Amino acid sequence: MSTRSNEHHHVRWSVVAFTLHLLMQLAGLVACVSEDTAGKGNVVFEAGGGKALQEGFPYNEGGAEFAFVDGWSLQFTKYVVVIGDVEMSDPASGSVRGAFAGPVALDLKQDQGDTQELATLTDLPATRQDVAFSFLRATPSVENRNVEIADLELMIQEGWSYLVEGVASKDGTEVEFFFGLGLPTRYYQCVNGKDQTQGVAVQANKTIGVYIYAHAVHLFWDTLASGDEDLRFDAFAAVAGEDGRVTNDELALQDLTDLRDANGNPLRDQDGHRVFYNDGGMLPPDSLTLETFINYAARAGVHFNGVGLCFTERLD
């Protein structure tokens, strides 16, 4: 082959290669613009507290019975949460595609504890979107959806994100509980509890529903770690005041290194062993109280679309 022919051949190969390269880049561009051509859809965000909130304890779900091992039954009467900064964003770029700032105060126990509408995000690209939201301290700017005014005022005064009220009973004894938790927390990159994928696939020309799950059962589990969790109320009941109520002040009195019953004796389980709350080694050593424990439990008890879990970041 002559030199000239070789050079011609070389040029031809280069043109082919360059064309292939352009085609591949073009394919990439097509992928990039696909979000714009995918159409638009809407997502309705709701919030709920689960069957524990609806029915109280004991209850059955998924073939399992959720009952207190120390014999208590329990009903919630209020379960107020403050939710805001709901966002859906592109998983790759992080660009926010839809948002609802709120914040909104919702009593999840109202309407029999079913999920309640929080916000609807419209005209979202019909592609997969990441989900994020925050539980926030109540402030005067909170939109009150269905919360008793006096309760919301108290939450604002105390800087609470949750207000929880209910009554537990055992052997003819009733103990009321009423406490608040200030847990400003960002939940982000949530796993979808329904299909175990990250985020939600928005569908073109459709409105789909998702929900934020403030899983009330967490408040009464005796562990912050995985495995062997039991539902207990004895430690709460033991510190009830003379008025038969358990509030934040009383919860702070129950020392996790020395759990006591109402008579001041060591708190024992059904087998006679001292009750031990497993904090997973996480609680600050200078704050080992039942109040601190349920703060951690509630923060970890927020899920997405079922029991999908999220990354979390404390906001204070």
Place this chain on the structure above:
Amino acid sequence: MTRILRSAIWVLLFLCLPLGSLVGHLSCNQTSGERASFQTGFTGGLSDSDTVSSFTNSRGWTVTLSKAYVALGPVYFYSSPPQTALLERLLGNGTARACPAHAQFDKGAVLGEVLEQYAVDLLSGEVLDTGLRYGVAGTARMFEVHLHPPGEVAPGSTASTFEPLNGHSIWVAGTATKDGSTVEFEGGLTIPDEGTLRIVMSIPTELELRDTADHPGRAVVKVHLDAWFYNVDFGSLTELAGSGRYVIGEDTQAYQALQVGLRSRTSYSATWRNP
């Protein structure tokens, strides 16, 4: 021929650049690292000191230890950040009790591990050599320690070294003083074998694990004895042993608080120590 080859290389380059970029993007979340071997060790101390002197705890007791032994191991070093930074991710089976019971925390890759159990004298002032371990070079962001009683895990040290533990996961003795009263105490503790109670998980660290050949020294896990005793009220001890010392009985606040201390993430640290 040379030009043909050159042309072919150009074609490959044009094709491979975007493909390589794609592959690189897809694989960017994978843990990577070279195989490495490094020395390891266990030791005792205080939170802010490598030697154990008297310390005062949150209940006002000044504690002077005369014995402090632990059966320590296995220990695992992981690549992921600790659990406090991210909530457990669900890999469970979707049952009603999926959270937290069946939630699995993504610990990342195991970069290093000491699989055996060692009896450690925490007052010796020395690092117990737990040998050369084979793992992966990288930064461990958390570690976990297992606290089983002797015999439940393959031993790394000889049987006689476990004798001071009297069959327990830990054995301690010493003197505690407060407001003029003195309590001489002695006792052991075995954490119940329930769930994950015997594992202290997700302890934060920033431990650079590199091959000992290039990076002399060793990865050392330290037990913080002051953190073990942080909330112990020695005034709760009432039972005297034949030795004249108060027993750390299972029914006492001291026992419960010691168990909480053993399980606290503040009770352990892992650092690289130069020779």
